[in-house]
Amino acid sequence: MNAxxxxxxxxxxxxxxxxxxxxxxxxxxxxxxxxAGIADDIKEVFGELKGRGFDTxxxxxxxxxxxxxxxxxxxxxxxxxxxMQALGMQ
Amino acid sequence: MNAxxxxxxxxxxxxxxxxxxxxxxxxxxxxxxxxAGIADDIKEVFGELKGRGFDTxxxxxxxxxxxxxxxxxxxxxxxxxxxMQALGMQ
Amino acid sequence: MNAxxxxxxxxxxxxxxxxxxxxxxxxxxxxxxxxAGIADDIKEVFGELKGRGFDTxxxxxxxxxxxxxxxxxxxxxxxxxxxMQALGMQ
Amino acid sequence: MNAxxxxxxxxxxxxxxxxxxxxxxxxxxxxxxxxAGIADDIKEVFGELKGRGFDTxxxxxxxxxxxxxxxxxxxxxxxxxxxMQALGMQ
DNA sequence: CGCTTAATATAGCCAC
DNA sequence: GTGGCTATATTAAGCG
Numbered sequence: 428m429n430a431x432x433x434x435x436x437x438x439x440x441x442x443x444x445x446x447x448x449x450x451x452x453x454x455x456x457x458x459x460x461x462x463a464g465i466a467d468d469i470k471e472v473f474g475e476l477k478g479r480g481f482d483t484x485x486x487x488x489x490x491x492x493x494x495x496x497x498x499x500x501x502x503x504x505x506x507x508x509x510x511m512q513a514l515g516m517q
Numbered sequence: 518m519n520a521x522x523x524x525x526x527x528x529x530x531x532x533x534x535x536x537x538x539x540x541x542x543x544x545x546x547x548x549x550x551x552x553a554g555i556a557d558d559i560k561e562v563f564g565e566l567k568g569r570g571f572d573t574x575x576x577x578x579x580x581x582x583x584x585x586x587x588x589x590x591x592x593x594x595x596x597x598x599x600x601m602q603a604l605g606m607q
Numbered sequence: 608m609n610a611x612x613x614x615x616x617x618x619x620x621x622x623x624x625x626x627x628x629x630x631x632x633x634x635x636x637x638x639x640x641x642x643a644g645i646a647d648d649i650k651e652v653f654g655e656l657k658g659r660g661f662d663t664x665x666x667x668x669x670x671x672x673x674x675x676x677x678x679x680x681x682x683x684x685x686x687x688x689x690x691m692q693a694l695g696m697q
Numbered sequence: 698m699n700a701x702x703x704x705x706x707x708x709x710x711x712x713x714x715x716x717x718x719x720x721x722x723x724x725x726x727x728x729x730x731x732x733a734g735i736a737d738d739i740k741e742v743f744g745e746l747k748g749r750g751f752d753t754x755x756x757x758x759x760x761x762x763x764x765x766x767x768x769x770x771x772x773x774x775x776x777x778x779x780x781m782q783a784l785g786m787q
Numbered sequence: 788c789g790c791t792t793a794a795t796a797t798a799g800c801c802a803c
Numbered sequence: 804g805t806g807g808c809t810a811t812a813t814t815a816a817g818c819g
Contacts, residue, residue: 624750624751627749628746628751628756631742631745631746631749631751631756632756632759632760632763634742635739635742635743635756635760636760636763638735638738638739638742639739639760641735642732642735642736642739645728645731645732645735646732648728649725649728649729649732652721652724652725652728653725655721656718656721659717659721660714661714661718661721666718666721666722666725669722670722670725670726670729673722673726
């Protein structure tokens with residue numbers, strides 16, 4: 428048993444749960460702002476790196492590859508080749 | 518004119534640019550970790566909120582809607598400015 | 608249960624699934640051509656409109672805004688329905 | 698000299714250019730609807746193809762490859778390898 | 788032609 | 804664990 432079994436119902440009536448909800452939403456929005464800020468930082472690094480003459484597209488690929496399991500990558504390539512052979516493409 | 522007009526060429530030879538690239542990549546990876554951490558925090562808030570009896574789906578929609586409202590406002594202002602420029606109203 | 612549980616296997620052997628795949632790909636390519644054609648039509652309209660003295664940038668913004676307004680309306684309705692469900696109001 | 702040198706100015710005054718603009722916008726919106734319809738058709742084909750056991754991601758790749766110039770692809774791969782060598786990744 | 792914004796594709800998440 | 808949905812990442816287009 429719970430003192431507030433259905434906060435949603437309370438929203439329309441007392442506003443108590445509404446206040447709690449507001450707090451949650453504000454926390455989320457604050458965190459999302461932070462996240463967006465970091466995303467901007469990343470963009471800046473790419474901008475800087477581009478200004479130094481590096482190819483951003485390739486750097487992105489490297490970063491992605493470092494995350495990705497090498498085996499999975501090989502598997503993907505293998506099945507892709509299989510398909511291409513079936514279609515007579517190369 | 519630039520002291521390093523083609524970093525790509527350097528990569529294969531001296532490795533100097535390779536070192537610089539490595540630095541960039543590590544910065545990016547550090548920032549992406551931070552970003553992922555915040556994403557986790559957000560998930561936690563949703564978990565908590567769910568534990569308090571709120572419907573996560575609805576809360577997500579509210580958050581999205583509030584963001585959209587903000588965007589909408591910006592859009593409206595943007596187009597208003599465009600019009601004013603077009604009409605020579607400065 | 609399915610008559611062809613693993614088309615990928617068939618590709619390398621009989622080529623039957625390869626044929627089916629080819630059909631799919633050709634359908635997709637035909638549709639993408641159509642789509643590109645329409646995109647060209649849109650470009651033409653913008654060209655025409657520009658020739659009539661309108662500012663394409665502004666017109667694009669108006670179109671985007673009208674679309675956004677429509678989306679916004681749908682979003683509002685969606686969240687309203689969600690709330691009603693959550694509150695047991697059918 | 699032109700009978701309507703600045704349609705934008707007219708918008709605020711006579712509404713004549715406003716009417717013309719409306720026509721343009723409606724044409725654009727109609728075309729964009731068509732385009733969206735075809736995009737949906739494409740999605741359907743992918744859905745169907747998926748239901749037949751094909752891997753949509755790979756099929757997308759094939760479609761993209763068929764568009765792409767083979768030389769460009771090889772060049773991309775070459776430079777990627779170069780970078781990876783420089784970083785000691787394989 | 789580079790930079791910014793829109794379209795598309797991918798991946799992660801959540802509910803069933 | 805599968806499938807839909809949202810969010811992110813990539814790619815393409817438009818503009819100056």
